[in-house]
Amino acid sequence: MPSILEGELNYPSFSIKLGPSQTYTRTVTNVGEANSSYKAMVIAPNGVDVIVKPSTLYFSELNQKATYSITFTRVD
Numbered sequence: 300m301p302s303i304l305e306g307e308l309n310y311p312s313f314s315i316k317l318g319p320s321q322t323y324t325r326t327v328t329n330v331g332e333a334n335s336s337y338k339a340m341v342i343a344p345n346g347v348d349v350i351v352k353p354s355t356l357y358f359s360e361l362n363q364k365a366t367y368s369i370t371f372t373r374v375d
Contacts, residue, residue: 313369317347320372327365329358339367348372 315321329335335358339351349371356365 313371315371317371317373320370322368322370324366324368327356327367329361329363329365331358331361333358333360339369346374348374 313323315323336355337358338355341349341351343349349369351367351369353367356367358365
């Protein structure tokens with residue numbers, strides 16, 4: 300069985316080896332209330348730029364799925 304890269308694990312957190320700019324995609328399922336929204340809040344370490352798109356996920360029903368991407372870039 301081939302190994303899975305750190306950034307490809309479907310966890311709510313990320314573990315990556317920082318090099319060139321890297322973008323990852325996650326799909327989440329709303330297990331909270333219908334008509335809810337969740338805003339990304341990132342505290343990036345020094346030297347790293349983090350962009351989440353979209354920055355807010357909106358759900359209109361329970362078990363609805365939404366996808367977001369997150370990009371990590373080294374900043375010199």
